[in-house]
Amino acid sequence: MMYRFLTHEELASLVAELVASGTRVIAPVRAKDDASQIDYLPIRKLEDAAFGVRLPRRSLKEFFLPPTEVLLYYKQTKDGVEIREVPTEAPPQVILGATSCDVAALEVVDKVMGWGYRDELWFGRREATTIVTLLCSMMDSTCFCTAVGLGPDSARASDLYLVPVEGGYLAQVLTPKGEALLEGRGAAASEALQASAEAARSEARKKVEVNLPTIPAEFSGWLSQNFDNPFWKTLALRCHGCGACAALCPTCHCFDMVDEHDSAESGARRRNWDSCQTSKFTVHSSGHNPRQSQSERFRQRMQHKFSIYPSRFGEILCTGCGRCSRICPGGMDLPEVLGKLLALAGNKPEGSAQ
C-alpha cells in the first residue's frame, strides 16, 4: 500500500484553504453542550477538530439523509397548486477524520438508494462530498466492526485514509477525488514509516476482533429460516420501541413522508427519519397492523439488517459502530444478541427452527 506523508501544517493549510473557498469541512469536535462528547460539526480550522477522543454521538448519516428534509414546496393558487422544486445538487463538502464504520455505512446505504430508482437527493450529497477517514483508536468493548466485514482500518467508501504518525499523517489516496483534495501535498513516505502505518492498522483490527467473531455468510439464510422461532420474544423483552437505535444507526435509512403547512395555502412535503421499532410504522388505515408486538418489530430490525439486506444487496446493513447498544434505555445490546444468535446458529444449524 502506498502512503504519502502529510505534516500537521500541510493538513491545517488544506483545511484553511477549503474553508476559505467556501467548502464546508466537517470533523469530529467537542460537543457544544457536553465537552466530554464528540459531534461531527463544521470546523473553521484544523485545531477545532478533536481526533481520537471518542466515537461521535451521531454518525455521518445526517449530512446525507437529514433528519428532516424538504422534498418540495407547494402553494395553493386559484388555478390549483404550484410546486416549487428543491435542488438535487449539493454544495461541495469535505468530511475529515471520520471513523471507518461511519464512512463505510454510506456505501452500504448507496445500494438501496440506487435500487431501481435513484434517490438524487442522497446521491447529490454523496457526489459533492470528499471523505477523509482516520484510523480509529477509540474502540471499546461494544464495537464490532470487524464482525461485519469492516474494521477500524477499513478504507471502504473513503477518498483518503489517514494513519496518524509522529508529526503528521500517512495518507493513502483511494480515489481521484482524494487525489484532487491533496493537490500534490505530501511527500513520499519512507518504507519504515509505511510499515509502521500498516502495523498500526492491523493492531487496531485486533482490538475489535476480540469482541465478536466474524458473522458468516450463512447467517443471513439461517435468520430467515428462523423467522418464526420463539426466541425473538425473549430477545426483545427489554425493547421499549423508542427507536433511539435507529436514529443513531449509520445505516438505518427508513423514512416517513409528511406535509407540513406554513400557512393555510402553502407548506412543504418533507421526509423525516422514522423507525421500524415504533408501533405505528406499519399500521394500516383500517387499524390492521402486520407487526403488532414489539418482538415482531425487533425481529424486523434484526432481519432487515442481517438477512433481508444481505439477501437483496449482498451487504450486512450494520457497520458495527455499537451506538444502538450504548444508547438503548432498555439495555438491549446488539453484539450480545448477535452473539446469542450466532451461538444458536452454530450449535444447531437446522434443528433450532422450531
Add this chain to the structure above:
Amino acid sequence: MNLYQPHLMRIREITDETADTRTLRLEFKDPGVAEQFQFSAGQFGEYSVFGEGESTFCIASPPTRRGYIECSFKATGKVTQALRRLAVGDTVGFRGPYGNSFPLDEMKGQSILFIAGGIGLAPVRCLIWNVLDLRDQFKDVTIVYGARSVNDLVYKRELEEWSQRSDIKLCLAVDPGGQTPDWKGLVALTPNAVQQSVTASENTFAVICGPPIMIKFTLPVLDKLGFPAERIYTTLENRMKCGLGKCGRCNIGSTYVCKDGPVFTAAEIKKMPQEF
C-alpha cells in the same frame, strides 16, 4: 425534479360508490405527461392532497382507456378524508405507476376467474376492464364479487352492465344479513359463493383480491377446485410511503411489496413469512 415529486392531476369526475367509498377520475394537467403516461393492470400510485400528504392506491381504471386514471378509496385516514373534501376541478398529486402487474400476456387464450370482496374489487376491476376491452383474446370470464351488504357493493353501474353481458358469468353475493328484500344475488360469504358458482379450473387463471380473511378462506376452495397456486394471483397491500423501495415500510420478510409486488401468486405468498 426529484423522484418524490408528484405530477399534478385535475379531478374530472367524482362517483360515490357507497356511503364511504368514492371514485375519482383524474387527468394529468401537463399534456406532455398525459401523452407519455403508461401503466399495466395491477400497478399502483401515490396520490396526494397538498398539505395533507400521500396515500397509496392501485390504479382502478384499465390501461386500455387512455386519457385518465381512476382511484377508489374509503375515507378512513387523514389523506383519504382530505381527498373526499375535494371537488371536480381540484388538484391532486400523483406519483407512479409503481410495482409489477398481472401477467396479461400469459393469461391470453385462457379463462379467467375474478374473485373480489368489498373494495378489493378496485384492482381486480382494472384487470376486468382490461380483459373486457380485449375480450376476443380470452376464453371464459367469470366474476364472483361479494360484499358485506348490498350497500357495500362498489361499481354498481358496472355490475349492472356486466350482468347484462352474455360473455361474462357474474355472480354477486352479500354476507348473510346484508341482503335487501329485492336482492337477487346469493346470500353467502364470498368463499361459499365461489364454491357454489365455480365448477371448473381447467385452463383458468384465478385473480383474487379482498380482505385477508376472505382470501384465507377462499384459497382452500380454489385448491379443491384444482387451481394450482401458481395460477392464483392476488395483490397485496401494505402501508407504504415512497412506493419505490427506499422507505423500508412495506417489507414482508425479504419481499418489498412496492417493488416485488403488489401482484403475487398464491405460491409466492405461501413462501413468505406470515406477517401481513
